[in-house]
Amino acid sequence: MNTAYQIVVCGSIVPDPLQTLExxxxxxxxxxxxxxxxxxxxxxxxSHALYEAANFAKHSAGSKVWLVSLGPKAKLQQVxxxxxxxxxxxxxxxxxxxxxxxxxxxxxxxxxEAIQSIPGLDKAKLLVFxxxxxxxxxxxxxxxxxxxxxxxxxxxxxVDELKLNPDGSLEILERIEGGKHQVSRxxxxxxxxGWATGNLPEPKNNPQVGMVNMRTAxxxxxxxxxxxxxxxxLTFKSxxxxxxxxxxxxxxxxxxxxxxxxIVEWIRK
Amino acid sequence: xxTILLLAHTEPDGTLAKSAFEILGAxxxxxxxxxxxxxxxxxxxxxxxxxxxSIAKCGAVKFLGVAGADFAPSRYASDAAAAEAICRAANAxxxxxxxxxxxxxxxxxVAQRLGGxxxxxxxxxxxxxxxxxxxxWYYRQRMEASLQRKGRPWFILLExxxxxxxxxxxxxxxxxxxxxxxPETCKRTTVVGLRxxxxxxxxxxxxxxxxxxxxxxxxxxxxxxxxxVKEAEKLILGCLxxxxxxxxxxxxxxDLSGEGQATLSFLTHLNQIGQTGSTPRHAKGLATCCHGxxxxxxxxRFVNERRxxxxxxxxxxxxxxxxxxxxxxxxxxxxxxxxxxxxxxAA
Numbered sequence: 001m002n003t004a005y006q007i008v009v010c011g012s013i014v015p016d017p018l019q020t021l022e023x024x025x026x027x028x029x030x031x032x033x034x035x036x037x038x039x040x041x042x043x044x045x046x047s048h049a050l051y052e053a054a055n056f057a058k059h060s061a062g063s064k065v066w067l068v069s070l071g072p073k074a075k076l077q078q079v080x081x082x083x084x085x086x087x088x089x090x091x092x093x094x095x096x097x098x099x100x101x102x103x104x105x106x107x108x109x110x111x112x113e114a115i116q117s118i119p120g121l122d123k124a125k126l127l128v129f130x131x132x133x134x135x136x137x138x139x140x141x142x143x144x145x146x147x148x149x150x151x152x153x154x155x156x157x158x159v160d161e162l163k164l165n166p167d168g169s170l171e172i173l174e175r176i177e178g179g180k181h182q183v184s185r186x187x188x189x190x191x192x193x194g195w196a197t198g199n200l201p202e203p204k205n206n207p208q209v210g211m212v213n214m215r216t217a218x219x220x221x222x223x224x225x226x227x228x229x230x231x232x233x234l235t236f237k238s239x240x241x242x243x244x245x246x247x248x249x250x251x252x253x254x255x256x257x258x259x260x261x262x263i264v265e266w267i268r269k
Numbered sequence: 270x271x272t273i274l275l276l277a278h279t280e281p282d283g284t285l286a287k288s289a290f291e292i293l294g295a296x297x298x299x300x301x302x303x304x305x306x307x308x309x310x311x312x313x314x315x316x317x318x319x320x321x322x323s324i325a326k327c328g329a330v331k332f333l334g335v336a337g338a339d340f341a342p343s344r345y346a347s348d349a350a351a352a353e354a355i356c357r358a359a360n361a362x363x364x365x366x367x368x369x370x371x372x373x374x375x376x377x378x379v380a381q382r383l384g385g386x387x388x389x390x391x392x393x394x395x396x397x398x399x400x401x402x403x404x405x406w407y408y409r410q411r412m413e414a415s416l417q418r419k420g421r422p423w424f425i426l427l428e429x430x431x432x433x434x435x436x437x438x439x440x441x442x443x444x445x446x447x448x449x450x451x452p453e454t455c456k457r458t459t460v461v462g463l464r465x466x467x468x469x470x471x472x473x474x475x476x477x478x479x480x481x482x483x484x485x486x487x488x489x490x491x492x493x494x495x496x497x498v499k500e501a502e503k504l505i506l507g508c509l510x511x512x513x514x515x516x517x518x519x520x521x522x523x524d525l526s527g528e529g530q531a532t533l534s535f536l537t538h539l540n541q542i543g544q545t546g547s548t549p550r551h552a553k554g555l556a557t558c559c560h561g562x563x564x565x566x567x568x569x570r571f572v573n574e575r576r577x578x579x580x581x582x583x584x585x586x587x588x589x590x591x592x593x594x595x596x597x598x599x600x601x602x603x604x605x606x607x608x609x610x611x612x613x614x615a616a
Contacts, residue, residue, distance in 0.1 A: 100407045105381065138409060148381045153454055249593045
């Protein structure tokens, strides 16, 4: 059974995980110090979702992948220079904040609107992908709200695997507690999948893919709709870095036997 | 005046998980801090009476349940319908629920359905002068925020292990059952089972006291110029078994397998802790052969007592993060630890 799927991946940008992050409070609420100066990357779990989407599309002839991304236009452009070289997709850009301190519900409303604006969107072919959490807000709530707004009643979170069965049904592995996976079977699209790590390595940069993608990505960035988030439902009392620097006792001159004995006593305590 | 709904799902045997009792602990504490508030318990599952009996004396004014075979599996559409029905029946302003995989999947969407708000991964909750504040972490546990919301209903999903559990005797609870007729559109997904490692190969144990963290150093060349991956596997698995510990690993070690390099055969991304992994809660953590500065160390932010074994005394993973850093060869020390753990403790 061959279906041409419409796969929409939601994914924003986050500061490079190796950067030092410091919260500051501005007139609009909390933000990161020098946020616009921090190098950004596509959110790690959204990246996995994008690679899985491209792989799924590759095996289903006629399928197409869109990437819907909300972030400051300049930063999105910077990140797309790299991401666009990985896998084929069409970008739908929204010019707005990518801060972790925004409300998931407001972000979800904007993403839903962007998805609904895709010409020829057919729910019978629709798979909505995204990261199950972001590395910024980390709420794990945005995708569910997007799905709810789109009327998608088959949703999966913490997905590590998606398989297409010969009868067209989808088999999905979701992470649950205790290092286990729940296996579910969904008859057909529409479905929403919030991806965890998946199984695919990061694709190598392919300049040819990059050139094709950038032909549509640059116009999409130029006409990116400016959006604002009201942020009225949420009040931050404080945002602070943890102050839990520990006094580390350095044990240098003990034998392995003595160290092992000390560790075992501690484990058994 | 708040109506606090404790929303929990039952386990396959009809009981409540520990995380549900923790949420009840938070709900009772909140109830005593908010004048005029009341608690309602809402339960979802194949059977709910036994679970209700186990919390009968929690002070809830009402016990609501959605039960039946349709509500046994952890499935978005049926869980959403059940949670929505209970929330509407309770007319709750605050909904407290454990942040389990099942509820995390569905409750933010139910909040949307009810025109409310949802905050997830909450690690603290308190009421002062009639206003409620919750705490949660941002940017992968790198900064903590305290926040409030005026809008209701407000869904608050609390992290398992973050609250003291409520304890009380069993008693018969008067359950009000809500009938939810599930349309066929809510049955398009079938849960066909669980996939889990065999008992011997299971290295993730959320209830373990000790988290053993294995870093990439285990796969590097040792003093003889050769890597000893098989020996490392044996030592780590031995320690996990003897100490009944859970295994966490650094991203670099998990990534090695994707890059085709020799690595520990039992490691998967599920073991990964830190920036793009989990931040498990354990009483103790022992890091071995781990290297790196913040942000890699966020993986053991919620581990109370931390010790590390590393050849580098200046290791950023341990300095300022661990209580004790043993400057030693992890291969030798873990082998000795396993020997000692295999012996019966002195009476």
